[in-house]
Amino acid sequence: xxxxxxxxxxxxxxxxxxxxxxxxxxxxxxxxxxxxxxxxxxxxxxxxxxxxxxxxxxxxxxxxxxxxxxxxxxxxxxxxxxxxxxxxxxxxxxxxxxxxxxxxxxxxxxxxxxxxxxxxxxxxxxxxxxxxxxxxxxxxxxxxxxxxxxxxxxxxxxxxxxxxxxxxxxxxxxxxxxxxxxxxxxxxxxxxxxxxxxxxxxxxxxxxxxxxxxxxxxxxxxxxxxxxxxxxxxxxxxxxxxxxxxxxxxxxxxxxxxxxxxxxxxxxxxxxxx
DNA sequence: AAGTTCCCCTGTTAGC
DNA sequence: TGCTAACAGGGGAACT
Numbered sequence: 149x150x151x152x153x154x155x156x157x158x159x160x161x162x163x164x165x166x167x168x169x170x171x172x173x174x175x176x177x178x179x180x181x182x183x184x185x186x187x188x189x190x191x192x193x194x195x196x197x198x199x200x201x202x203x204x205x206x207x208x209x210x211x212x213x214x215x216x217x218x219x220x221x222x223x224x225x226x227x228x229x230x231x232x233x234x235x236x237x238x239x240x241x242x243x244x245x246x247x248x249x250x251x252x253x254x255x256x257x258x259x260x261x262x263x264x265x266x267x268x269x270x271x272x273x274x275x276x277x278x279x280x281x282x283x284x285x286x287x288x289x290x291x292x293x294x295x296x297x298x299x300x301x302x303x304x305x306x307x308x309x310x311x312x313x314x315x316x317x318x319x320x321x322x323x324x325x326x327x328x329x330x331x332x333x334x335x336x337x338x339x340x341x342x343x344x345x346x347x348x349x350x351x352x353x354x355x356x357x358x359x360x361x362x363x364x365x366x367x368x369x370x371x372x373x374x375x376x377x378x379x380x381x382x383x384x385x386x387x388x389x390x391x392x393x394x395x396x397x398x399x400x401x402x403x404x405x406x407x408x409x410x411x412x413x414x415x416x417x418x419x420x421x422x
Numbered sequence: 423a424a425g426t427t428c429c430c431c432t433g434t435t436a437g438c
Numbered sequence: 439t440g441c442t443a444a445c446a447g448g449g450g451a452a453c454t
Contacts, residue, residue: 223448259431261448410447
């Protein structure tokens with residue numbers, strides 16, 4: 149569920165809380181969360197200062213004083229809590245960082261889909277997961293429309309499925325991709341190889357506009373299966389089609405179906421035929 | 423190289 | 439009431 153806007157909101161919140169602090173110790177309670185040797189992970193982190201907190205696509209990057217970085221992908225339900233007390237009753241807390249000011253940074257993930265990696269500064273952008281991440285619509289101030297058009301146009305799958313692929317445009321997930329396609333007036337089922345370069349430009353501009361607006365409102369909070377104690381955003385008030393039933397533009401009934409196994413909302417009137 | 427399928431997880435909900 | 443199966447979904451791995 150956290151998409152670029154939510155991850156950026158988490159980054160901004162955490163940045164104020166933890167940058168400058170030292171990681172005194174780390175407790176990994178669910179080992180599959182870590183994508184490398186647990187002991188290497190621990191020994192490389194313990195005793196390091198948190199220099200900065202960055203982001204690329206949906207990946208959080210904790211830059212440490214030993215030129216290493218903790219990469220964290222929240223996937224579906226990952227959340228960070230920064231609190232003075234350790235909550236051991238919470239069975240969904242899988243990683244605990246003990247900080248130099250006595251506070252705890254706890255990573256909670258009900259579905260356990262999240263992952264963490266450890267990368268050196270010099271390999272950060274040339275190894276997975278970040279090497280797979282394409283144009284970041286919020287961080288990258290310029291883009292090559294021709295290149296993005298080519299990457300989209302050479303695929304035959306539905307445009308929504310292509311936009312969910314982080315290697316072309318990064319940061320869109322199931323909610324914002326529906327919004328972007330609605331405002332771009334493009335049917336999500338349209339084959340990617342029938343998308344024109346003008347439509348690609350529209351998609352990029354709407355992606356930049358919508359993600360920045362969503363960040364302004366601290367992301368979208370939609371009721372998931374679990375009650376969330378994480379960052380509560382406001383952007384759900386501005387959603388045009390995702391989770392809605394009536395088109396805000398023409399008042400016709402929205403269509404709700406599946407693309408790549410993802411629930412998809414769109415207006416067949418406003419977003420045209422295939 | 424692109425596309426397809428399976429898999430990881432667990433809380434919630436529909437169905438019997 | 440209690441059980442089971444289906445479902446939700448981002449992305450990686452393996453395979454075609």
